[in-house]
Amino acid sequence: MSILGRAALWTLIVFACFYIIKAIYRITLHPLARFPGPKLPAMTRCYEAYYEVFVDGTGGKFGEKIEEWHKQYGPIIRINPFELHVNDPEFFDELFNFNPHLWKRTFAIDNLVHTPSSAQYKKRRQVLQNYFSQQKTLQMTYIVRDRIKALANYPVARKGTGEPIKASLIRFVEDPEYSEGYFSSTQNTFKNIYFFPRAMSHKIRSDTDRSPPTIFDEYKDNRLPPEEKTPNRIFQVALMPLGAGAGTPSYVLDIATYYILADPAISQRVKAELVCVWPDPADPAPDVSVLEDLPFLRGCVKEALRLALGPMARLQDMKYGEWTIPRGTPVGMTHRFIHHDPAIYPDPFEFKPGRWMQGDESKKLEKYLVTLRGSRQCLAILLAYTELYLSLATLFRQFDLELYETDRTCVDPKYDYFAPFPEKHDLSNGRLRFVVQDSVYVEGRKL
Template sequence: MANSTALVLISSAALLYFVGTLIYRLYLHPLAKFPGPKIAAITGWYETYHDLKNPGGQFMYKLHKLHSIYGPIVRISPAEIHISDSAWVDTLLVSSSQGVRDKYVPAANQAGTPKGVFGTALHNTHRRRRAALSPLFSRSCAVRAEGLIYDKIDLLLKRLDIQIARDGYAELRTLFICLATDVVYQYCLGHSFELLDDEVKGKEWHDSIRALAKIIPYTRQFNWIIPLSQKIPVSFMRMVSLNMARVAAMHHDMEAQASQAVEEYEQDEKNGLDSSFNGNPKERFALFRALLQHAGLPPHEKRFDRISHEAVTLLAAGGETTASVLTTAIYFIIANKQNVLPRLQEEVDSVMSGVSRPSVADLERLPWLTAVIKEALRISTITARLTRVAPDEVLQYKDWVMPAGTAVSMTLREISFDPEIFPSPMMFQPERWLPSNPNLDRCNRYSVAFSRGSRMCIGINFAHAELYIAIATLIHRRRFELYDTIRERDVDFTRDFFVGETSAATKGVRVNYAMSSG
């Protein structure tokens, strides 16, 4: 009898809590009057359903439909407002001098690196951690890395030659992930990852990065997935989920290297040796040494299990995003043989015929190459929405007032494809970025591929160096044609895995040689 009474009381309390929560979210919550579907106001499972249903990562399309129904401001969850108005990006994504913007905790934790810059929620903590990383990604450090990038491009060309001779084609996305990861790995850790040297290892790494991308829709909803996987032996995880096992293995490897770097740094300090980072990337554990020597970081921020999160973030993001842009650029260059390719070849050949390895500064002076890169960046803009919280500031959009502490998001890809700013946004049109375009200033103002504000991509200088050198060298030294590549299947993004993902049926962007070249 007592057990029955207790069960009734517990059930009643649960029902009362559910009903109370429902009433509060629908009618009493500070966001109750904002437009949007009632189901989204009640539960975050609304997003979960659209993001996890086959083929995954579909909530970004649902967002577009919601705005077409409710207008430019929509309540998309019990606690989050999404705004679709390009001009408002200057209010949400501001510099530190303009305002404080925390990252919404669920969004910060989705990559499983809460101790790294990308996963840092609090503004002041992020600012401190970013300051420690910034010296490694300065313009001068990027210049020092030019030789490294050219060396890796030489290896890429050899791998292209081997694959095309053997298979009749090469798949670019995998090769570009190997290229970008090899570069950032040696740049940050001082030794080669050798993905371009070992085709099997390169394919396995590509699968690991794809695994990390594919679990983003899950970790976006369930932040505990990656931290939990790291506590489970990798051998067991392989039986449960190969994707999760690959992600966990990546974290374990970076923790091991970070631990070794801390040990070596402390030993050098003890022996009175110079253990500081001298601004030269490619030195042993340059990333970790830059963090360990930074006076602005307290001791607990220099623990191996903290700084390893920075390495995971840089290797995953630095490889994936750069590879995506390179793949997009090469596809559209080859696909536009009449309008884009001849002009680019002529411009690049004029510089590289006399100097085999021109500086990035020289390449940046080429207007058509620059325009091609900017357009590839626009089309490759990340698909994920960016969610910020102004903890002490009331934000306003037209007549709508959002209380301090409200989670507010925008999707940068919507800006990059805004037809009011970029007419015919699905078209690859590098001429948008030429001085002859009367709307060039407006295009530049809304160029958001590297985000905006205090959390703008820290690797912008490094990424630019890779893009300029890779595209110029590939176009100068080889003549490509597409091989069984269909834009709708192999190029256009159809899923949101933070970085856009193509159809599950994709064969990748594949190429062979149009003629013998060397």
């Protein structure tokens, strides 16, 4: 064997010994070695990566393995070399509380959601929370109503044709305005991009004073240190509402719409409630505050949030039962396990709006909803509720809809890609599809 070959062999042996010793250390002497759980995931994160990325050609199934391990090993388990996972509703308040020493595990993205330090998160949130306050949300309601009118144009155009409508995040791509000619014509524009900033600077300056306030106005006027106003930080500020504001509400809306349409009794009850506060569907929709007071519609929204489905780490040691968790250890809980816990939600896989109409008992259930708890609860929850209530009211008061080749596999969460995805998650084909019958009212006209 040549010198180069022997060197390569010894290098391979050294690396193999190193990883073997490290694996043995992780399951014997590591601070988390005493916690229950399977041994192979405790040795290497490759096991987690396999289920997250490669298993069955789809990935996104590590959450299912965690659920299996909890059934086998108990409520607290070690799921990889460095992280613990707890499945116990009684521990929910302990983990997702307002403790200033709570840290969130980083996610390689420097935005508000993934800010690790609670102190830094609080500063970043304060900049944006005024924009999503109750007063600002009321001021933005007209924008939501305009978007819902645009949404209503799709059912109107297909009324009585039997042609299915695809409820899709990328519906705008199918707009005829976005044709091949449109994109080819814009290519020449970018040849002259050098002159664009200078030519537009005056127009942007003059339009700024007349345009409605945006999230950047809150950010620009706030006295933040320079490192919070770098191009990357501004980019993340712009990007976050696009992901959180488009994907999550639309998924909840898909789930609510599907389950309401799938059960005629639920559909009729929703429509009966809406008739009481919206007698003439040709009139504008009632205020959101009126819709929120409809108990059954509110139950449908809460139930959709429950079915729609962040690991944390502490600076100090914390305890779970008889277990003392070492400081700095990432400790996670999965909302899906709690949302599907039959001890909290009987018949957890069924859509039952009535469970949210039981007074004080229903209020106890709300603390487990993913958007409503903890120091990092949804920043724009009021805006999200505005979108959900107005959208559902419009769909079920102004249209008679019927599901088309859509079942639970099109909406029920199946894969965990940070955000939940159903088994059939081809957005270009629409998660939810339905046809429009003959009774359609929109913008003051019966069509």
